[in-house]
Every structure is written in C-alpha cells, then in structure tokens.
Amino acid sequence: MAKRFSFTIDATDGRARTGRIEMLRGDIRTPAFMPVGTAATVKAMKPETVRATGADIILGNTYHLMLRPGAERVARLGGLHKFMNWDRPILTDSGGYQVMSLSDLRKLTEKGVEFRSHIDGSKHMLTPERSMEIQRLLGSDIVMAFDECPRADRPRDEIAASMEMSMRWAKRSRDGFDAGGEHAERAALFGIQQGALDEELRKISAEKLTDIGFDGYAIGGLAVGEGQEAMFATLEFAPQQLPQDRPRYLMGVGKPDDLVGAVERGVDMFDCVLPSRSGRNGQAFTWNGPLNLRNARFAEDQEPLDARCSCSVCSTYSRAYLHHLNKAGEILGAMLMTEHNIAFYQQLMQTMRDAIGAGWFATFAADFRRDYLGSGE
Incomplete structure (x- = not known):
C-alpha cells in the first residue's frame, strides 16, 4: 500500500x-x-x-x-x-x-x-x-x-x-x-x-x-x-x-x-517562478547560460535553443522562430519558452540525481559552473 x-x-x-x-x-x-x-x-x-x-x-x-x-x-x-x-x-x-x-x-x-x-x-x-x-x-x-x-x-x-x-x-x-x-x-x-x-x-x-x-x-x-x-x-x-x-x-x-x-x-x-516568468519574457535557460531570444542576433539563427536539451521545443523549433514569436508578442512564444525552461530545470535535477548516485557530483558541479557561468549572456 x-x-x-x-x-x-x-x-x-x-x-x-x-x-x-x-x-x-x-x-x-x-x-x-x-x-x-x-x-x-x-x-x-x-x-x-x-x-x-x-x-x-x-x-x-x-x-x-x-x-x-x-x-x-x-x-x-x-x-x-x-x-x-x-x-x-x-x-x-x-x-x-x-x-x-x-x-x-x-x-x-x-x-x-x-x-x-x-x-x-x-x-x-x-x-x-x-x-x-x-x-x-x-x-x-x-x-x-x-x-x-x-x-x-x-x-x-x-x-x-x-x-x-x-x-x-x-x-x-x-x-x-x-x-x-x-x-x-x-x-x-x-x-x-x-x-x-x-x-x-x-x-x-x-x-x-x-x-x-x-x-x-x-x-x-x-x-x-x-x-x-x-x-x-x-x-x-x-x-x-x-x-x-x-x-x-x-x-x-x-x-x-x-x-x-x-x-x-x-x-x-x-x-521558483523564474523559469516560467523568464519564459514569458523571452529568456531561455540553457546549459551554456541564459539567452535573451529578443536579441536581434537570433533573427536568422537556425540552431535549436540548446543542442544538449532533449525537450520537444529544442527538437522542433529554431532560435529564429522563437525570436520571431517573442518579438511579435505571440502567445505561442510564451508557451514554448516556458515549456523549454521547465524541461531544462527538470533535466538539471535529473542530472544532479544521477551525478550524486554515481559519486561524481563535485565534477558535475565544476563542469556546470564552467559552462553555465562562463559563456552565457
């Protein structure tokens, strides 16, 4: 029971x-x-x-x-x-x-x-x-x-x-x-x-x-x-x-x-409200740091939000399309960005669970900080 x-x-x-x-x-x-x-x-x-x-x-x-x-x-x-x-x-x-x-x-x-x-x-x-x-x-x-x-x-x-x-x-x-x-x-x-x-x-x-x-x-x-x-x-x-x-x-x-x-x-x-609130405001969290999809540099970027992310947003839509949705104020933009951010947070938690179970959490934490804090915007 x-x-x-x-x-x-x-x-x-x-x-x-x-x-x-x-x-x-x-x-x-x-x-x-x-x-x-x-x-x-x-x-x-x-x-x-x-x-x-x-x-x-x-x-x-x-x-x-x-x-x-x-x-x-x-x-x-x-x-x-x-x-x-x-x-x-x-x-x-x-x-x-x-x-x-x-x-x-x-x-x-x-x-x-x-x-x-x-x-x-x-x-x-x-x-x-x-x-x-x-x-x-x-x-x-x-x-x-x-x-x-x-x-x-x-x-x-x-x-x-x-x-x-x-x-x-x-x-x-x-x-x-x-x-x-x-x-x-x-x-x-x-x-x-x-x-x-x-x-x-x-x-x-x-x-x-x-x-x-x-x-x-x-x-x-x-x-x-x-x-x-x-x-x-x-x-x-x-x-x-x-x-x-x-x-x-x-x-x-x-x-x-x-x-x-x-x-x-x-x-x-x-x-925390951060992943959903940020998603509604054009910010995506990635393994290489946060990205502001309203930035003009993404207007013709055909890459996924995060190549390391397994969510349906990253496997389906380009940064250029998400940039367009956010600039146009389309509701779908908020939906897709929020879904990615929540999925990213869950992938982060699963990765930490795996790292602790395998006994290499310190290595994971050092690698994460290098990637996340080193190359984000």
Whole structure:
C-alpha cells in the first residue's frame, strides 16, 4: 500500500543527497524542482505538458487561491487536483510570504495577519488555523506551516522576535493540521526554519521545529534580496541544523546555479517562478547560460535553443522562430519558452540525481559552473 509520507535517501556525495519521497499520489524524486502553479496553473502550460517535462510535484499558492476562486469553491468543485487536472502531489505554501509582502495593506499581530486583498480591497484575516483550513479545503498533499518571513536587513532583535512568533505559529499550525481529520491522515506538514542569516537564531528555530515534529522542514527567509553569496553562506549551516532523515526544502529558489550550489550544501527540494516568468519574457535557460531570444542576433539563427536539451521545443523549433514569436508578442512564444525552461530545470535535477548516485557530483558541479557561468549572456 502507498504511504502517506516517507523519505528515503538513496545516495549521498559530500553533503548532496538523492532519494525519494513516497506519497499516496506518487513518488517525488529528490533533489526536486517544483514548478509554481500560483493560481491553479503553471502559466502558459497545460498540466499534462508540465508532467511530460518530468515534474513530480507542483506548487499552489494559498494566498492567491483563497482570494480567487476561493478555497471553499475549490473544495465544492472536488479539490485542487480535480479542479486543475493534476493527479500527482501538490505542495501549497501557507500564504504568509505573500501577505507579508503587502506592507501597506496588512496589520500583523500575534493572532495572525489582517490584510486587504490586492484584487478588490476586501478585508481578510489569515491565521495559522485559517491557513491550515484553506490548505485542507484545497486538498494539498504537502501543507506548509504559517510563518512570517522578515527581510535579512532588519535589526537582529526584530528578526529574533519574528522567528519566535513564527515558532509559536508553527505549533498552532501543527495543532490545526492535526485537527483536519481525513486530510491529516493522507497529507504531510512541513515546518519552516527562520532566523535570516543568523546561525544562532536558525539553530534555535530548528530545535523548536524539531520539538514540535514535522514531516519535512523548509529553509525560509532566504532569496529575499540578500544575494547568492549570503544565501550560500547561510546554507553552509542551516540544512545541517535540521533533521537529517527528513527532506529539506529551500523556498523560492532559484537560478540554475543557485540550485546546484544549494544541492551541494544538502538541500532536497526547490520552487521558483523564474523559469516560467523568464519564459514569458523571452529568456531561455540553457546549459551554456541564459539567452535573451529578443536579441536581434537570433533573427536568422537556425540552431535549436540548446543542442544538449532533449525537450520537444529544442527538437522542433529554431532560435529564429522563437525570436520571431517573442518579438511579435505571440502567445505561442510564451508557451514554448516556458515549456523549454521547465524541461531544462527538470533535466538539471535529473542530472544532479544521477551525478550524486554515481559519486561524481563535485565534477558535475565544476563542469556546470564552467559552462553555465562562463559563456552565457
């Protein structure tokens, strides 16, 4: 019988790990990249196309779905999987990050966050308990605890106070999730480590989360403007502070070289809007670095986007045609570029899984950085 949730590490190479998460709706190979389906859609892609790229799991956004079409409506329509025609695991974020970004539209208290919708100005209250309820109504497979995500440049005492409140919210999230009946019996709950760039605060956060107990643990509060060097410095210690036998999820990351560096430091799961957003704006990721297909130099270039890529876009269309679609503002351009980028990210994850399993991840990482950072635009 399929398991509610289990995590197996199949191989390690240095700190890098490869394995799998087993869930009722299917296995998730790690390291894993989750395409972001903010409003029940990975923009410019059909769900079956997303799956065909190799994605095992996607991410949905609690904040956007609670506002439109509404969690209760999604539940009445059979849940998020049926609603968007995706039969594999879905992770939903808690809504905390989006709400915290509405600095002019929200009020933060111990109870939760009161905010006004960016769509119509209507007033809402999001608490740990309500976040768990929304994610239950959506029917997500991996539920994220509700937290606050402070910027790294805030004073240390403010970051410490925010982290402590997030840990109290984590306990309330745990209690709210456990009260979810049948959903709690088939879904998983992840806690979120906070503490910005501070090693001591992150250690305290990790200890409190471990005491509460979660199926997996996310590293929050990074990729919020601190830069890659500071992020990597934090990842030298943050993953190691979390339980070694549970998956570690770095939220909101990132560029291809971010993913390689984070896997090198022991991270197992990622999500980011970058491949789809970049695709809609004419940027393609390749093994030799990113390309801006709106550049005039591609107007008569009959080569594929990336000769090393096995996706259907690279095997079918030329750079010249993609340049034309992007310059003309054709919808097909956004569709094809996004498909390639998502496929490239999945190929990158598979290559890392293979390299870890074979014990040559360090060689792969050095070769990747030489090619990707050395000759891109």
